[in-house]
Amino acid sequence: MVWNAIKSSLLSSLPESEFNLWINPLECRQQDDESIELIGPDRFFCAWVQDHYLNRINAAAQKIGMTPKIKLGVAGKAAAPVVKSTTREQLSLPGMSVDQTRFRSLHPAYTFDQFMVGESNVLAQSACTALATGDRSYGNCLFMNSSTGLGKSHLTQAVVHQVFNAAPGTRLQYLTAQQFTADMVQSLRTNSMEQFSRKYVNSCDMLLLEDVHTLTGKTKTQEELNTILDYLIKSGRRVILTSAVSPNKLKGLDEDFRSRMTSGLVTGIEAPDYETKVRIIDHKLRGHSLNLEDELVDYMARKLNGDIRRMESTIIGLKAKSRLRKQPPDMALIRELLSGMVSAGTADLTTEGIRSFVSEQFKVSTDDLRSRSRKRSITFPRQVGMYLTRKYTKKSLAEIGGAYNRDHSTVLHSVKVITKNMTRQAGTKEQIEMLCTKLKAD
Incomplete structure (x- = not known):
């Protein structure tokens, strides 16, 4: 053959x-x-x-x-x-010009049936499904925010797949805020803003715009997008916006623009809970033709927190090492793989995981850590949590602040306080070092 x-x-x-x-x-x-x-x-x-x-x-x-x-x-x-395409960023549908429809490269597995639904993402998934099928139960505008790797792009691409499979004539624009800005700048330089407006207003049935947090400080882009959103939302067009930061934490935004973006449903996607992680891991294992005992899946689900891409990377590495050594995956191999993902055994540390760890060590609830309380028994653990998150993750100050219901300046202050106290107070230094040891060994 x-x-x-x-x-x-x-x-x-x-x-x-x-x-x-x-x-x-x-x-x-x-x-x-x-x-x-x-x-x-x-x-x-x-x-x-x-x-x-x-x-x-x-x-x-x-x-x-x-x-x-x-x-x-x-x-x-x-x-x-097959006819070789002249562009990799957009395709023309039958009877439509290239200008009318634009979308980013789509992952074939980013569909609704491949998305694992749990308590942390059920509202976002339900709203996206409704918008994709034309159901206005959740309104016609959705704002989704979450840390990286939790499924924002999966859901937006699932919407695109669904829309074009069910209604291929839909005039849809799917792009990032950076691409939108570049398109606008190019239109300004070439005196073609009329065509730009026509593409995103008159010839747009649905707009999906990712990473709107990158628009902070870009006043002209905000003004133009605000005008476009005003028309699309008022005329009943469907709009989905995504961000790595919740709307109230976004700095450098025009208040009218912020209000327009959040005029519909606003929902966050949290890190998956234990049960959802088990289902995600099982699903990805089947996709790679791997079969692990429940004990091993349980261990991976407890250790792999936050970013779902990390689960995929771990499973790919597990399959590769297992084949290379010609032995089935076991606990020793999984431990080795997880410990080697980043230095000092901190591969699975996430904002949420560190917050839970601090909550347990100091015997305070996560709600207390996120509260407005100024009690020493709450503020010190909160500062420690921010310090450890800054030390062991790559999250931005704004993202860390979001986990504790604070802004970036509070995080910066907390890091400085803990660092200063460690140099001046032996007790604080010993306590932080002990927590670091526990955190890496957990």
Whole structure:
């Protein structure tokens, strides 16, 4: 079989995870010496393969002495000869100009059925599902915020997949705030703001804009986007905005713009709870054809906190090391893998994990840590939590402050206080060092 031979060649030249993600899902519907008809799960998957792997597929075919015409299509639809795209950031739908629809590169696995729902994200998932299907139960404007790696992009891309699969004629704009700014600047330079406005106002049925926290301080972009949002929301168009910081923590924003962005549903996505992490890990293990005992899954769920991408990375590493050593994954291998993710055994430390640790050590609740209380019994643990989070994570001051219901200046002050006291008070220094030792060993 020609396609099997091509796949074997690609498997030897691509990383296994990449092969499993982009080549393995392709199915051969028909093949002969002159052509191969391949089908993928959806048109976006096929577009990505077309742009990033077509040359590799052709090279692999030539390697085995074949030069077939490659046809690529979506399951259930007729395959068509592949024509090389002229852009990697947007596709034109039938009967529509390229200017009318724009979206970022989509991950084929970022769909609703691949999203693990838990208490930490159920409202965001429900709202996105409703907006994707045209249900206005949650309104027509959604603002989602969360730390990195908790599923904002997964949900927004799931919306795009759903919309284009169900209603491919939808005029949709999906891009980052940085891309929006660059587009506006280019339009200003070329005196084409009329076309810019037409694209995002008259010719836009749905706008998905990620990373709006990057617009802080960009007054002109805020003004333009505020005007666009005003029109889209009032005319009933669907809008989804995402941010790494909650709206009330965003600095350098025009208040009218902040009000407009949060005129609909505002919801955060928290780190997954234990049960959700178990389901996520189980799901990703199945995707990598791994089967672990419950004890091992339990250990990973307890150790891997926060960023879901870290779970994926751990499982990929687990599979690779297991194959390399030709032994099934065991506790020793998992411990080794987790301890090596970052130095000093702090691979799994997150803002939420450190806050819970401090809560347990000082016998105060997480609600107390987030409260406005100025009692010494509360303020000191809160300052310690901020200090440890700053020391062991890469979170920004604003993100750390958000975990304790404070702003970035409070975090900076807390770090300075703890650092100063450690140099002047032996008791504080010993206490912090003891906590650091416990935290890394936990």
